[in-house]
Structure formats: C-alpha cells, structure tokens
Amino acid sequence: MLMMSGLGMAREFFGLARQASTNADLVQALACVSSNMGFDYFALTHHVDFASAGHAAVRLHNYPDDWVAWFDARRLGVSDPVHRASQATSIGFTWQQVPELIRLTTNDRHVLQCARERGIGDGFTVPAHVPGEATGSCSFAVAPGRCVLVDILPLAQLAGAFAFEAARRINGMRSLNTHAPTLTERQRDCVLWMARGKTDWEIARILGLSQETVTQHLKQARERYDVPKRSVLAVRALFDGLISFSDIFRR
Amino acid sequence: MLMMSGLGMAREFFGLARQASTNADLVQALACVSSNMGFDYFALTHHVDFASAGHAAVRLHNYPDDWVAWFDARRLGVSDPVHRASQATSIGFTWQQVPELIRLTTNDRHVLQCARERGIGDGFTVPAHVPGEATGSCSFAVAPGRCVLVDILPLAQLAGAFAFEAARRINGMRSLNTHAPTLTERQRDCVLWMARGKTDWEIARILGLSQETVTQHLKQARERYDVPKRSVLAVRALFDGLISFSDIFRR
DNA sequence: CGGCCTATCCCCAGTTCTGGGGATTGGCTC
C-alpha cells in the first residue's frame, strides 16, 4: 500500500485532483487515496441540508447507503456533531477529539452511536471554509473496530484539503463567489456592542452618540445584510469575520 | 537541508507546534521550518488592521522592518491583495497565482511592486478561516530573484495549517468552556429559530406552540447563559457549538 | 458642481422583547 513516500503520494493526489474534471473523477481519486491511507470511507460535503439545498452544494462519498438514508432523514447535514466541530478549528481532527471542540448534547451521542451501528467507526475530518460560502469538510472514516493510523494524518490533511478545493472548482464555486456586504466602521462598532448584549442606550453612552444614531446604524447594517433581526445580523457578521468571538467576549 | 522525509518533517513541525506555549516558541519553530523549506520569510497573521484591532489579533513574522512599516502605514492588513486572494480559496497558492483568484487593481500591483523593492519576492500563502473569527493566513516568502520550490509546497501547506492552529490555541482564540450551560432540546430549537431571525410568533407557528411558550423558552435559555439579550445568547450558543452557522443559514 | 456616501441627530407609531408573576402535566429519582 504505502510503497510511495508520503509527500510523493500527496503530490500524486494533488495532480489527480487538479486533472479531475467531473465529480466522478474526484470520487475515484478519493476512493483510491483513502484506501491507500487505510480508511474504509470518505465523504466530501458542504454542511447543508441536502433535502432542501440547491444544486450548488457538493456531496461526494462512499458511505453505506443505510447510514446516508438515516443521516438525510434527520437533516444532519447542518447539525451533525462532526460538522459542527469542524466549524471550531482550522485543521483536521479525529472524531475522538470532537468533545474537545464542541459540547455534545444527548442527541449528538445518539447520532455517533447510530453511525457506529451503521458501519462507521472512527474518522478524521478536514475542515474547509471559504468566507462567503457554505462551510464544508472532507472526512475519512474506518469501520467499527478499526483504528485511524495516526502517522498518516498529515497526508489525510493534504488529501482532504486538495479534494475540497478540486470539488469547489469542478462545481463552479469560484464563479459563484458573491461578495459579502461591507459595513462602515461605525456600523461595525454598533454591531459589535449589540452582539455583546448592549441596548441602544448603552451603546450610545459607550460610543458618545445619540440613541437614535445607534438605532440608525444598526438598521442600516441590517439593511445591508437584508436581515430582519439583530440576532441574525450578529450571526452573519460573525460568519463573515467582521466581528469575532474574541471581540465579543473580551472585557 | 532536506535530510528528513517530507512527512517526517511535517510530523516534527506538528510536534513543535503542539508543544509551543508562547508566540515566541512558535516564531522560532516557524523560522526553522521556513528556512528548511527554502523560504526567507514567514508571516502568520489575521487579516485585520493592526492599528485598530483588539488584543486578540495575531501577527507573527520575520519580515523586513521597513516592509512592515510601509504595510501598516497603508493599513493593508485588510486590503492586501494576497490576503484578499486567500479569501477565495481553501488551499495554499503561490503569489504568481493571485491574479487567478482576484482581480488586481492598479493599487494592488503597486503594493506587490513595493513589496519586491523592500525585499519580498514570490511566496506561498496558506489560508486559514474559522467561522466566527477574523480570517487569516500563514505565508512563506523568498527574497527577490529566488524561486519558490514547487515540490515543497505540500509541506508548506501543512506547516502553514499547523502553525495557524497553534497560534489560535496559544492566543486563546477558542477554548471550549466545559462549564457552559446546557439547554434543553426545546430551548435549543427556539434559540436556533431566533438566531435565524424569526419572531416569537413565527417560531410558535413553526414549532406548534404558543407564543408565550416560545418567549419562556428563550427567557430560560438567556437565564441559563446569564445574558440580557437574545443577540448575545445566539452568539454564545454558536460559540459552544450547540447551534451551527450551517443550521442557521439553511433554507 | 452634483451626486453619493458616511456620520450625525430628530420625530412618530406599532411590534417585539424583557421582567415578573401565575398555573398544570408528566417523567424521573430518592
């Protein structure tokens, strides 16, 4: 299996990923490299609900059919604990590390148990986030009872990253790269204090403005994002990196 | 220089990055690995304007001082063309590839030219984006007249990714609060729909409850988090991974 | 110079959220 050096395998996979012109090409390349790395399954996916997502979402995998049916029936594309964990890190992680990344609910533990019952054991997930696009990841999994080969994880990191980028290219993500709204400096200030839980009156005191001005700035920020409520405005600005969790939580 | 296998070097750097407990440790590790890969400089940075950024933004580099002074005087942290290009891809790219990723303005070409005049030639940038945090990247550069070694780029991809993640950890970007409150399933449902911008009345219709019940669930969720406003409740639940960006943005 | 953008301030009415109180039912644990 591993008769080629690690970086040589990465370079070969990179070449295959670059040459792939269809999703089927990419599936073939991923099946080959995941097997060579000692994994039983792979899944490259955007974190969307595939029952309602448009054609722009990507999902390429060789998971067992009954796991996929179960997954989709519960719309787990958006709430699966592995997907949620991948939104908290910039590099890959084994599924045993998920509790270090997010808090697991009772329902989450149930999902992980059902995956195990349907043939999915441990795995390794490489997050891939491009600002303005749906978050996604490329995962490699082993069957229950088998172990993830730790020494191979740097290679899996590279394979996951290259595969995701190839999928973006093949599926025309780049040309769909829409521009996130921009906020003025003042709008952003107000959004940040709002996200920190302050009222307009408090923000006005903090920034030395009138309360009505704060209201206006937040209204204009909502209009730029075309959202009806401040809660979703805060979330959107967070997702775009205009404000960050660190900004919000610092004293 | 390259007396160790590629993946061996990646594993060694990964080990150093994991052991690093200060930014200085990480700078030392980066200086060593970038030199071993044939680069003259490295720069790991959040894409923010450092003149106005909060304390949480990271910038670790060994660039020439006069380039940095020039960069900061023009507040290029946000608008630098390499930074902008890194927001259009999920894997690393050489700087020669920047025009394939973004449209270069006249000002951009001027920036790249001035970099060259101040000792920075070609380079390779690894994007790193985590939703809810400022976008960032880790770059490796060569002096003018020198070439980026193409065969080393998979290793640079790994080094950049591992370094960025180590910087996130060292600088406390994200630490899972193991004592965070738990929400009941129903509270979580209501928080999710609130974060999606729905009113209590709308959520009540969606979930088949009375409006007052929705109000109660959200109030109890706020009380568990001890926050005064729904905006910060949404942010906190996001941070803890109880709800996800994907779930909020789905149709 | 006109138009656009940003920043700032004001007004109004109606909707939505917030704090506070009340209650019942069912399930689980000691």
Next chain:
DNA sequence: GAGCCAATCCCCAGAACTGGGGATAGGCCG
C-alpha cells in the same frame, strides 16, 4: 410520595426594537 425538571400555557406593564419619515454637514469622485 415529595421534589425536581422539562414542557406547556396564561397574564401584566414597561423597555427596546422596527419601519418609516425628516434633516445637516463633510468628504470624495467624475
């Protein structure tokens, strides 16, 4: 059986947000 928790429903008053309108001033660009 008592106590606790989750889920559900109701009431009240006031604070805060939302949509809509008005305005001025300064800076920038064609």
